[in-house]
Amino acid sequence: MASSNFIDYVKINCRSGAGGAGSVHFRREKHTPKGGPDGGDGGRGGHIILRGNSQLWTLLHLKYRKHIKAENGTAGEGGRRSGAQGEDVILEVPLGTIAREPDSSKKLAEITEDGQEIILFAGGRGGLGNDHFKSSTQQAPYYAQTGEAGLEEWVVLELKLLADVGLVGFPNAGKSTLLSVLSAARPEIADYPFTTLVPNLGVVAYRDYKSFVMADIPGIIEGASQGKGLGLRFLRHIERNSVLLFMIPATTEDIRQEYNTLLNELREFNPELMDKTRLLAITKTDLVDNTALTQLKKSLPKKVPVAFISSVSQQGLDELKDIIWQSLTTTAPV
Structure with a gap:
């Protein structure tokens, strides 16, 4: 669209x-x-x-x-x-x-x-x-x-879009691709660093005919909470999501730093977002070998459930849905 x-x-x-x-x-x-x-x-x-x-x-x-x-x-x-x-x-x-x-x-x-x-x-x-x-x-x-x-x-x-899960990440983190793989949504993706042009919703099927709604929010850039890029316009949609799924590519040089930067942008926009349940998906794992994966696990944020996925090869997607569903049915925030 x-x-x-x-x-x-x-x-x-x-x-x-x-x-x-x-x-x-x-x-x-x-x-x-x-x-x-x-x-x-x-x-x-x-x-x-x-x-x-x-x-x-x-x-x-x-x-x-x-x-x-x-x-x-x-x-x-x-x-x-x-x-x-x-x-x-x-x-x-x-x-x-x-x-x-x-x-x-x-x-x-x-x-x-x-x-x-x-x-x-x-x-x-x-x-x-x-x-x-x-x-x-x-x-x-x-x-x-x-x-x-x-x-x-x-x-x-x-x-403000109503969704169970909001995808949070910098441009090219793989949010749109994940949504297109897990649901029938077909996000329009730009050929420049702002990726998704508009928010998109998709219904993700789960086990025993259960489902949840996932929202792909346009990519945040550093400074989005101050009005840079497209982020400020769409950050308000994140306020309505029950769970925030942070997405960071496995090829990122410093995953913890990128996670903290994303977290800070949300905090600057609305401190109440810090009370929401947070999950972390390490994306594009098909682009790194097992040795690199072992190394990056050492730099991951503590006390945040993590899933290692590849939307292209569809690795780890069932485990990701399990983590999301468990978070949605648990009242206590992570």
Whole structure:
């Protein structure tokens, strides 16, 4: 899929519908010349609603809808007839979408489940008709309420991919290749050092019909947390992953140093990422001999489960899935 099709950030103007005005009306029939007030209420204005859709994975369909307007409610009528309710506008969004205020970044809503609905901006209430204002001292009220105005605000929709496992690594660590081997996902890979152009999700089949979702996050470079490269734009997707799988090629000169650099980039971006379970995959083991593998094992980080894999020769992939599944079903972080 082309990189332009992945949109994880949009800013749109939303206006909920205004409520309809209440009616000023009096009952006038042939045999009831002095009938009382019977003005109906105005209809509610339409809401702007977010709805989760598990079939979506991008905000592309909203990129060019800069102005979202819900329908106004209609005015009430005589005979205590209420006005029609304005039609709601439902914005279907991928799971993991957050709505924020543009200036303060205050979170307004968060969609995490398929079919979940949240009213982002409520429509205005309809005004009460004059039937509500009659009393023993005011038997013929010549007034009714106007409808309540709708809300009009700019809002930012931001997508953070929901996945069980997030792949973390520098460019060319083999993340995209691993995802393509373990799942049906076919990431688009660039021919320059930034590797993957967009985040990709894949469902990985496990034993006894179990499965888990893996996210390939575009390659981080040193300084990504300060905005260098593509990393800063996509680092937020890692916040939603239950387990972080660090991937470092076996051909790397100093594996421990590279691991610490990756860890530091995540820490700089969001210190809470340090609380997530971490795993380590040493990739491209088909490119080194057994003697080199024995040597590099001495420099590996302590207390982090490690798998030695080759996506090309498909070595160690079952062991890797075992380690991932065990981590996903264990609550205590590594």
